[in-house]
Amino acid sequence: MMRRWVSLVGLALCVGGALSAQGGVGRAAAADGAPTILVSRQLLEAQTLAIGDDVLLSSDPSGSNARRFRIADAYEPTPDPMQLGAARLEARLHLPDLLALTADPSDPQAAESVAAINVALVDPTDAPAFARDLSTKAPGLVARATAGAEDVRPFVVLERFHLAIALVTVIASTVFLLALMVMLVEERRETVGILRLIGFRKRRILLQVFAEGLLIAVAGTLFGILFAVAWQGAINRFFQWRYDTALVFVRITPQIAWECVLRAIPLGTLASVAASWTLLRREVLSLARR
């Protein structure tokens, strides 16, 4: 019988040790009552395992003191941006099985020890008060809200970074837009001159430019949002394939769409008005002159 040992990266309910697949033997031993485990989809694929297979798990890298388990099912690990690019070779065991597998026989407390206890509160807003009470009543225990600031810090930083990039992009786009509008307005120099000569007031022309700028900005913004919506699926699928993860990389929410609308339309309109104003300030005759 050939055994393949692979390291499993440890999580709360995972064994940081070794796994050996025994294809063929597993199904034959189906009636022996081997404890069941869940394995990550990535582990299942990487080791060409199948649901119902028996595997040997050991907490020792050499594979000593291994125990037999049966794969009950596969699961998709919780997407974690901090583990992007890492192979999620994980398994989930029933707690008594994990303790039996990892406990130090010379330590009587080992079978009674866990790394963490997850608590669901009736009112989640009580988390800080609960943590305080627990720390007072059981010194040595550390209670932490799962929505703690430390856990979300990397995402806050990434969000700030993306915002900064977006800001630079918006500045570049605004300059681009302004250059474009200046050129378009220049192209209409004669038309504006004639309109002024036949009696159109500056305000009236500016209003017309404003309406036109608004229409272009609305159309451009809508196109941009629709373009992003159309591409988000492709971007997500590419990166999910690239990193073998269920993480969602791009999600265009209504809030994001509204933020884009609120920034893009005023900027677009302002650019067209600003560009036109430079033209309207000139003398009427200089506008009409060829």
Add this chain to the structure above:
Amino acid sequence: MKALTFAARSLARQPGRAVLGVLGIAAVGALLFDMVLLSSGLVVSFRDLLDGVGFDVRVMASDAMPLAGPRITNAMSTTAGLASLPEIAEVVPFRIAEAQASGREGRSVALTLIGANVTARRPWVVVEGRDLASARREAVETSTSGARDDNRPGALLVNRHLAGGLKVSPGGQLMLRASCAQDSVLPAMVFQVVGVADFPFDDESQMTAASSFADFSRACGREGHDEADLLLIAAREGHGPEGAVQAIGRVRPDLHAFTNEQIVARMQRTGFSYFRQISAVLSSITLFFGFLLITVLLTVSVNQRVAEIAALRALGFSRRRIVLDVLCQSSLLVGTGGVVAVPLGFALTVWLDRILKAMPGIPATMHFFVFESRALVLHLILTIVTALLAAVYPMRLVARLPIAATLRNEVVS
């Protein structure tokens, strides 16, 4: 008049438009330059950091990344065995645990405790007081029996944050409770602070302390006794890191040894992958955006000048000369914008680097954006290619311009 001078005068005729074009290209170019720096910045910085510590090889019990896998057992005998290899100059067993420390004022802080036996090289830089090795020698010398006194407080190096946080300085004492396993409940131990040191892998707010391996083991009790998270190895001159890795593989095939270059390559595939992807995506978008910007500017400019171009052709300017004029305009816009983009990009990296370095676990000495001449060359190549591609459509317009029809239309209109 040469094509470049002619193009420069054409742009100077409409300074507002030219300035806006250059500014737009500069902003896009700055972002592109930053993304080129980001694509390799972390790798370069991480390599510098690893090399700067002074050790060439890291040895672990598994092929997991440092500190992520199981520990090396029988650390002392393994260290002695590897140190005797002719390819190896020095071996330092290294162990890390979490700890709680409290100073005189009773304030308690969480910190990272390092245990390492250092001799010649050390993975930290002492900035105040003494190092652990000299403190250990002194302890042995002052002992009446000439041996180490187990009741004497262990020597401890602290980083500046910890020294400032607990208001301790060399000569002061700290109560330290190590947490060497997940279910650890160990008693507190007294340590004497012998010095303040900078630890290269500390992040902006990390509190770190280091003790000798023996003192670390005492603080950890029997948990992980004689175990090391990794061994830091310096290869002997003439053999190189690869030689050291091969030698370790020969005598201890159960251990996993990696050169700094191999660790950097692994980090590049996993940990830094996100920023490489982000930089690739943003570079592509920026290039496309720059291409669009220049194409639109030149196309609109050409469309506005069709009559002038047709007149020049009628006067005897060759098609090649007129096309060259458009290309020169594109080159001038992109060239000027590209030159402005470099200092602008540098200024932007300071801001972006500060934002990203707030990420937990990023050593303070590491940078996301690191200047390399290779990055500048790549930036130049990308900018030149963009300028050329962006000029293709307006050049085609100019080349195919019907002279007689254009002039007639111009007169009629």
